[in-house]
Amino acid sequence: MPSPVIRVRDLSFRYGEGDFRLHIPELEVGTASSAAIIGPSGSGKTTLLHLIAGITLPQAGKIETHGVDVTTLSESARREFRVKHIGLVFQEFELLEYLSVLDNVLLPYRINSALELTSVVRDRAREIADQVGIADKLARYPGQLSQGERQRVAVCRAVLTEPAVIMADEPTGNLDPLNKGRVLDILFDYAEASGTTLLTVTHDHDLLERFERVVDFKELLS
Amino acid sequence: MKQTLYLAWRYLAFHRFKTLILLTSITLILYLPVGLRVLVNQSSEQLTQRAEATPLVVGSKGSPLELVLNTLYFRSDFPEPMRYAEAQKVQSSGLAPTVPMYVRYHAQGYPIVGTSFEYFDYRSLRLQSGRFFTLLGECVLGARVAEALGAQVGDSVTSSPENLFDLAGEYPLNMGIVGILAHSDSPDDDAIFVDVKTTWVIEGLGHGHQDLTQREAASAVLSREENRVVANASIVQYNKITPENVDEFHFHGDISDYPVTAVVVLPPDQKSSALLQGRYQSAEERAQISRPSEVMGELLETILTVESFVLAGAVIVGLATLASAALVFMLSLRLRRREMETLFKIGGSRASVGALMASEMVVVLVAGIVLAAGLTFLTSQFGAVLVRALIRM
Incomplete structure (x- = not known):
């Protein structure tokens, strides 16, 4: 395995006083690799992604992402780390209906002062949109796009900051077979071209063969 | 941000x-x-501006508000008229000059204000064109009336009868426009001004007709006794006062008994004002004196x-x-x-x-x-x- 970009050790997490508990003794994902995490619904796959991204903090354990232990960072430092080094793609796309496609792609730059929105960034956004085939839809709104087009917008938003890791949570869950393939092609092409690590949670077993590594979530848990 | x-x-x-x-x-x-x-x-x-500029108003007893609204703004119902003698009484007291007001009739929807020449001076009204009225039957239009009617000096307006079905009522009087006032941004812009005697002609208290001594009128004469001539309805009555027929116009009865709706009183000082107001305190007095500023204040x-x-x-x-x-x-x-x-x-x-x-x-x-x-x-x-x-x- 190449040197890990994600390294998890003795991770413990639970929501408040609830029954849900997560304990992962060890997980490593190599740099510039692709990994799929599979497992039943409600087992904690999305929570693991949130923990790795620093969205949520564990009660115990160590999470190193891109060489930084995110559990030791302050909230603002975690946010800055996340916006610079991690690209997130969601099953429901999570686009803002009142922003145009271009504004949605540029959203990380508009919402976090650690990133500066320059003309170079705008040009890059147009370039990426062109690569994923939505260059002619930049002025449209999400409501005017098909499901596949929306997910491509979400992918553009995730990769615009040139992250070290792209984490995708069921990125094809709402797509038809044609769009599933196309979105995955885009993610894989980008990861390969830029040397980015792709960590994906999926239920879709048809897609697993494309990943270098498949992790059964149940086996991760102690 | x-x-x-x-x-x-x-x-x-x-x-x-x-x-x-x-x-x-x-x-x-x-x-x-x-x-x-x-x-x-x-x-x-x-x-209050207009009310402050009108020191006192004398009118028949009744609603002071109605009196003030009619006299100052030419609005409200026609108040109970009083005798012209009341104006003469105040004038002859020597305490204050007066301006008679008779606001009862309308022409094409605009109030006809029967008053005297002094009204224009007292309200500081200027002419935009023409001259002020000097003869019976002449009128001066407020600026907005002239604009609305598209009227100019030399044109005429005709008074509207109060009741179309009252055959014994007043005749419509055709009045020549001799002047148009400049804008004053006041109710004067929306009124037609005539001499108070012209309003009495509209009311039928003064009239003009064929000279009964002329041969053309002989067929209308029913009887002739010294200074008294009785004629039938075929006699020609004038509904327009012209230089040719103005001498045929005359008033019957005592002018002191003729009606006015109000008298604007302009006392020169507080003492004259107080004395005049005191004279109208008596319960027997048939007229009232009002301070427009107080009425409008209420x-x-x-x-x-x-x-x-x-x-x-x-x-x-x-x-x-x-x-x-x-x-x-x-x-x-x-x-x-x-x-x-x-x-x-x-x-x-x-x-x-x-x-x-x-x-x-x-x-x-x-x-x-x-x-x-x-x-x-x-x-x-x-x-x-x-x-x-x-x-x-």
């Missing part, structure tokens, strides 16, 4: 209908009490009381609307929880997400304040015109 405002603006622009409703509500909540206050102040000014007090109720109502409605807006805002926050989570996940802080939501409210609030201020400014600039139009209605 720039990016936050941009996102807030995009949200408001996308939900433009919702934004418009919110903006309208906030604008009205802010504008209504302030605008109403400005309008009431201007109304008070408009109403009217304004009533208006201000009503305004207080309206203001209180506006404040309550405003608070209720604000509470509803706050509720809608809070509900929309719940609906936008997912959006807020997305913003947080992709790198927005709770503070920046909160600032975005707050910015939307602030933008609407500031826009509402600016619009309300603009409307208040417009009210202060053009409210007087509106008030004058309302007073004319």
Whole structure:
């Protein structure tokens, strides 16, 4: 395995006083690799992604992402780390209906002062949109796009900051077979071209063969 | 901050209908009490200005408000007339000059104000064209009347009968326009001025007809006894006073008994004013003397009381609307929880997400304040015109 970009050790997490508990003794994902995490619904796959991204903090354990232990960072430092080094793609796309496609792609730059929105960034956004085939839809709104087009917008938003890791949570869950393939092609092409690590949670077993590594979530848990 | 405002603006622009409703509500909540206050102040000014310039008014006993509204604004129902002798009595007292007013008839919807030449001087009215009336049957138009009728000096207007079906009533009198007043932004712009004697001709107290001593009128003469000639209805009555027939016009009876609606009294000092007012205190006195400024002051007090109720109502409605807006805002926050989570996940802080939501409210609030201020400014600039139009209605 190449040197890990994600390294998890003795991770413990639970929501408040609830029954849900997560304990992962060890997980490593190599740099510039692709990994799929599979497992039943409600087992904690999305929570693991949130923990790795620093969205949520564990009660115990160590999470190193891109060489930084995110559990030791302050909230603002975690946010800055996340916006610079991690690209997130969601099953429901999570686009803002009142922003145009271009504004949605540029959203990380508009919402976090650690990133500066320059003309170079705008040009890059147009370039990426062109690569994923939505260059002619930049002025449209999400409501005017098909499901596949929306997910491509979400992918553009995730990769615009040139992250070290792209984490995708069921990125094809709402797509038809044609769009599933196309979105995955885009993610894989980008990861390969830029040397980015792709960590994906999926239920879709048809897609697993494309990943270098498949992790059964149940086996991760102690 | 720039990016936050941009996102807030995009949200408001996308939900433009919702934004418009919110903006309208906030604008009205802010504008209504302030605008109403400005309008009431201007109304008070408009109403009191003319009243302050009219020291005393004498008229028949009855409603002082009706008397003042008729005399100053040529409005309200025709008040009970009084004898012209009352004007003569005040005049002969030597305490104050007087201006008779007889405001009863109309021509093409505009009030005919029977008065004397002194009225123009006392109200500081200037001519835009022509001259003031000097002869019976001549009239001077207020500026807006002339504009509305498209009338010029040399044209004429005809008085309207009070009752079309009263065959024994007054004849319509065709009056020559000899002058048009310059704009004064007062009720004088909307009136037609004639000599008080001309209004008596309209009323039928004075009239002109064929000379009964002439041969052409012989067939109409029923009997002739020394100075008394009786004629039948075939005699030609003049409905227009011209230089040729003006000598045929005459008044029957004692002019002192002729009617006027009021007498404007212009005492030169407080002593004369006090003496005159004292003379009308007696219970037997059939006339009343009113101070228009006091009468209008009482009217304004009533208006201000009503305004207080309206203001209180506006404040309550405003608070209720604000509470509803706050509720809608809070509900929309719940609906936008997912959006807020997305913003947080992709790198927005709770503070920046909160600032975005707050910015939307602030933008609407500031826009509402600016619009309300603009409307208040417009009210202060053009409210007087509106008030004058309302007073004319």
